[in-house]
Structure formats: structure tokens, C-alpha cells
Amino acid sequence: MSNIQITNKIKALSRITALVAILCLQLAGTRAYASGGQEEGKFNAGEMIVHHISDAHSIHFFGNVSLPLPCIVKTDKGFDFFMSSVFMDEHHEFTKKYTSDATGNTYELHHEKIYVVDPLEQHSENHVEEAIVADTIQLVTDSLAVIQPAEADAHAEGHEEFHGHQVLDFSITKSVFGMMLMLMLVLFLFTRMAKAYEKRKGQAPKGMQNMLEPFVLFIKDEVAIPALGKKRAQKFLPFMLTSFFFIWASNMLGLIPFLGGFNITGTLSITLVLAVFVFILTTINGNAHYWGHIVWPPGVPLAIKFILVPIEFLSIFIKPAVLMIRLTANINAGHIIILAFTSLILIFGEQSVVAGYGVGVFSTLFIVFMFFIELLVAFLQAYVFTLLAALYFGDATQEHHHEEAHH
Amino acid sequence: MDGLLSVSYGTVFWATVAFLVVAFLLKKMAWGPILKSLEERSQGIENALNEAERARQEMSKLQAGNEQLLREARDERDRILVEAKALKDSIVSEARSKATEESTRIIEAARVEIDNQKKAAITELKNQVASLSVDIAEKLTREKLSDSEKQKALNESLIAEIRSN
Numbered sequence: 001m002s003n004i005q006i007t008n009k010i011k012a013l014s015r016i017t018a019l020v021a022i023l024c025l026q027l028a029g030t031r032a033y034a035s036g037g038q039e040e041g042k043f044n045a046g047e048m049i050v051h052h053i054s055d056a057h058s059i060h061f062f063g064n065v066s067l068p069l070p071c072i073v074k075t076d077k078g079f080d081f082f083m084s085s086v087f088m089d090e091h092h093e094f095t096k097k098y099t100s101d102a103t104g105n106t107y108e109l110h111h112e113k114i115y116v117v118d119p120l121e122q123h124s125e126n127h128v129e130e131a132i133v134a135d136t137i138q139l140v141t142d143s144l145a146v147i148q149p150a151e152a153d154a155h156a157e158g159h160e161e162f163h164g165h166q167v168l169d170f171s172i173t174k175s176v177f178g179m180m181l182m183l184m185l186v187l188f189l190f191t192r193m194a195k196a197y198e199k200r201k202g203q204a205p206k207g208m209q210n211m212l213e214p215f216v217l218f219i220k221d222e223v224a225i226p227a228l229g230k231k232r233a234q235k236f237l238p239f240m241l242t243s244f245f246f247i248w249a250s251n252m253l254g255l256i257p258f259l260g261g262f263n264i265t266g267t268l269s270i271t272l273v274l275a276v277f278v279f280i281l282t283t284i285n286g287n288a289h290y291w292g293h294i295v296w297p298p299g300v301p302l303a304i305k306f307i308l309v310p311i312e313f314l315s316i317f318i319k320p321a322v323l324m325i326r327l328t329a330n331i332n333a334g335h336i337i338i339l340a341f342t343s344l345i346l347i348f349g350e351q352s353v354v355a356g357y358g359v360g361v362f363s364t365l366f367i368v369f370m371f372f373i374e375l376l377v378a379f380l381q382a383y384v385f386t387l388l389a390a391l392y393f394g395d396a397t398q399e400h401h402h403e404e405a406h407h
Numbered sequence: 408m409d410g411l412l413s414v415s416y417g418t419v420f421w422a423t424v425a426f427l428v429v430a431f432l433l434k435k436m437a438w439g440p441i442l443k444s445l446e447e448r449s450q451g452i453e454n455a456l457n458e459a460e461r462a463r464q465e466m467s468k469l470q471a472g473n474e475q476l477l478r479e480a481r482d483e484r485d486r487i488l489v490e491a492k493a494l495k496d497s498i499v500s501e502a503r504s505k506a507t508e509e510s511t512r513i514i515e516a517a518r519v520e521i522d523n524q525k526k527a528a529i530t531e532l533k534n535q536v537a538s539l540s541v542d543i544a545e546k547l548t549r550e551k552l553s554d555s556e557k558q559k560a561l562n563e564s565l566i567a568e569i570r571s572n
Contacts, residue, residue: 170417179425190437238439269419269422273423
């Protein structure tokens, strides 16, 4: 009896501690966010939010502490490899230019994108005596930039004038790094789990194996088998389990404060890859029955077929695209809400300190609430992605017995 | 917002490579063995459950057999008891009847003996009485015959006595 009471007390205490910890992290996080988003003295909420959910070339922890990441870029002159720390100036801002020895290109980081500085401009910088000529050329380039949207983009966005074009960037960015980290974590956990099954053959699961097993069984018995049936599930289960655990782990990593603010599943390039895998698996495994329904829907009048076939054909691409958009949008939405409520504190704080603290209390409470929702969403989105992928696979590999229902 | 919704070739490239490599490794090193073990275990559990059910049925069958055996044994005992009782009764009654018969026989023999003895005793007594009476009569007669009168009276009384006999 007393044991239970003590356990309950400990539970309650740990809950309170966790809550206080989250509050503290939030308040501290607010300061970190502020330092990241502030430019020209005035706080810009939109810029700060986009900055925090966008991919980056370094992992920013707090204040001046950040981890540089390797940059791999390709230009006409070949590949260049360097760390993103080459851009860092004495104020720990990424404003410095970097000239590569291998290719002679000069690179610049602008809004987390690497640009190669045009040789023409570099030329004008190096030789002051030709400045007038360079100015003329610059004027021409400026006017050209209005016509050429690719260069105009870079121009219009910048706070300072600069001329350059984007390079083919194969850098290990924050999201790529985070993705590799999470894939490694999943690989590590599940190879260990597999070893545990071999070592403890025929025994009850224990430890990590016991913790992960319900989730594996959940995907197997509640997602794969209902959608695909026992036999076909075997074929798609490895992909489904990998995507489920990768997405879940990535979503969770994005929720940990002070860990670089990863936004892996909120990066469109990464969800695109996942969606493309679903598309490829659906397409190459689609049987005659599946394609038959697309190119010649049975039991439909001829006139309707002309409308239906293009829709069916488009749906092949729309289905995986929806997976991609849903995942990215959900994860970003959560981050944006949390960041927006953080910004609210700063916006009111700029008006008056009292208002800042007043709003801070409510914002923080709401952010805590949002964090719990996000924990749920992290799992839910991984589940939804896997479930829908399973349904698409099931649709593509469905056997003929359903055809009778159409006639 | 263009940083958010744009697709970077480099990220796509690395994501594809990383995912493919890890998915392949996981399939070979993790999902294969894990799913196999899970399948084996669920099969094992199912087998064990079936086995237990079978054992339970066997047990109940055995129990039913035991009960049957017990009942039979009880019946047998009852039967034997009844038989023994009957046997005892019959033995007792036989013994009793035999004893009765024997005692009757002995009593009968005793009575016959008693009768015989009695007859013998009576005969002897009669003989003795007869001889005594003859003696007495002789003495009396001798006295009576001394007087004719008395002789006569005696004759008459004797005749009367014989006649009354």
C-alpha cells in the first residue's frame, strides 16, 4: 500500500519536474529564437519562423554554439568540398566569402543557400582601377537580372547587393544530417532488437526488444495485414516498418529543444523521396487488375470512361504526392504554431516589457499544450503515412475476386 | 518561403541514397530476422495453446475414466458385501437349523431312553410288586385259610375285585 503511494508521489513529482523543465526550455528557447531571427534591430516574426523551419548548412544549438556541416557543391569547374564554418565571421555570422583553391570559385552563403560569386564581380573587386568598367557591367547585369528570373530572385531577396548564381548543392545539410542520424538510430535499434531475438530464442522479450516489439506488431498486425493480407504483407512490411520508424524518429527529433531544431520530415525534399518510393513500389507491383481499372474502368459507360481515365491516371501521381504534402504540412504547421506563439511574446515585448511577460505566460502555456499535441502528431503522421502507403500497395496488388462486384 | 517549398537536388540525392542503404540493411539485418522470430513465436504460442487444450481434454477424459473406475469399484464392493451378508445369513441359518435338528435328535434319543428306562423300571417294579403281593397273599392266605369262614369271605372279595378289574 505504502509502496504504491510512494510510486504515485514519484510519478506526480516527475510529471511536475517535466512540466517545469519544458517551461524553462521554452523560455530559454525564446531567447535563442530571438537571437536567430533578429536582423536590423527589429524583430521579424515571419523571417524568424521561416528561418527555423528551413533547411540549413549548420546545426545551430543556442547563442554562438553551432556545428558546421560539410558542403559539397558542383559548378562548371568541378566539385568543391569544404565545411560551412568557412563562411563564419568573427561574430559567428555566416557572412564571409570563401574562395576555393581547387576550382578558384568564390562562394557565399545567402539565406542558407550557397551561391558562386560571378567572376565578373570578383574581377571588379580585385582591381579597383577597373571599378568604373565594372560598374557599367554591373548596371548591365542588373538590368539583365530583371529579365532573368533566376538571378533576379537572389538579387531581390538580399539585403546587401550581390551578384551570383546558385550552385548544384550536394551538401550534407541539417536535414540530410538529421535524416542520416535517425536512419542510423533506427538501424542500430532494430539490428540490436534482431540480435535479441536470436539470443533469447523462444523466450519472452526483454528491455529494448520488449519496448519496440508492440510497435512492430502494430504495423504488422494493425496496418499491413488488414490492408494487404498475410501473404502480400510480407513483401511490403520491410519498407513500411523502415518508413514508419524513420518518420516517427524524425518527427520526435524535431520536437527536442536545443538539439539543433531539426525539421527532417518538414523538408519537402525528404518527404518527396519517401513519396517517390511509395510511387515506385505501387507502380512496379501493380498487377493487371490494377492497371485494367486505370486504363479501362469496367462497368462504366463509354462517355464516362473518357473522363474517368485521365482522373485515374492522374491519381497514380496524386496519391503519393498527397502523402508527401500531408506529412510536410503537418510537421511544419506544428512548428509554425509553436514559433508563432513564441514570436508573439517578442512582438508584445517590443511594445512594452509588461505586455511581453503577460503574453509570455499564456503563450508558454499554449506552447506546452501544443508540444503534447505535437507528440501525438509525430506518431500519428508516421502511422498515417504507413497506413496510406499500405492501402495504395493493397490497391495495386489486389486479387481478382473483387471484380465480380463491379459487374 | 521559397526555402520551405523548394526541392533541393542535393537533399533528394542524399535522402534517396541514405534511405535505400538503410532500408536494404534493415531488411537484411533487422526486419527479416525479427519478423521471422515473431512468426515463429506466434506459431509456437499457438501450438502450445493447442497442446494445452489437448492435454486438458485428455485430463478430463482421464478424470471421467477414473470416476467410472471408482464407481465400478464401489459397485463391486457393494455387491461383494451383499453377497457376504447373504452367505453369512445362510451359514448362520444353516448352523441354527442343524443345531436345532441335533438338539431335537438328542432330546428324542433322551426321551426314548427315558421311556425305555421308565418301562424297565415299571416292569421291574411290577415284578417286585407282584412277587411282594404274592408273598403277602401267601401269608394272608395262610392265615385266612385257617378259618373257613374267612376263606369264603376272601374268595368272594377276590372274585369281586377281579370282576371290578
